[in-house]
Amino acid sequence: MTTKRLIVGAHYGLRDWLAQRITAVILVLYTLVLLGWLFALPELSYGSWAGMFASTWMKVLTLLALVSLVWHAWVGVRDIFMDYIKPTGLRLSLLIATIVALVGYAIWAIMILWSV
Numbered sequence: 001m002t003t004k005r006l007i008v009g010a011h012y013g014l015r016d017w018l019a020q021r022i023t024a025v026i027l028v029l030y031t032l033v034l035l036g037w038l039f040a041l042p043e044l045s046y047g048s049w050a051g052m053f054a055s056t057w058m059k060v061l062t063l064l065a066l067v068s069l070v071w072h073a074w075v076g077v078r079d080i081f082m083d084y085i086k087p088t089g090l091r092l093s094l095l096i097a098t099i100v101a102l103v104g105y106a107i108w109a110i111m112i113l114w115s116v
Contacts, residue, residue, distance in 0.1 A: 016075050023072035030065035053116045066109050070102050 037058075041048045052058060077098050085091040 016079065019071060019075055023068040023075075026068040027065055027072065030061060030068075033061065050116050053113065059113055059116075062113055063110065066106060066113070070106050074098070074102055 037052055038044065041052075053062065078095060081091050081094050081098075085094060
């Protein structure tokens with residue numbers, strides 16, 4: 001005997017809750033590293049700022065923070081749209097626009113990051 005599952009809602013629950021917490025922790029750690037590095041600089045100039053991002057470990061850490069920021073934003077905005085935008089066509093349009101914007105911002109940030 002097989003039972004039919006009633007599929008209602010997205011059921012992202014625990015996965016999204018955990019993703020929000022993990023990405024938030026990554027962003028806090030990145031912010032602390034960035035602030036610590038900035039306070040350790042003798043002067044804040046373009047050269048010191050570019051020098052900070054010239055090292056590979058900082059580029060990788062910034063890339064991890066960038067991916068975390070995009071994922072964190074996607075989960076939050078998607079949940080808001082799913083909860084408060086009821087017309088399906090409008091919600092789908094907003095979700096697609098959000099994806100395009102987030103991917104565009106990420107590509108732009110990666111291009112800037114790896115050009116230093």
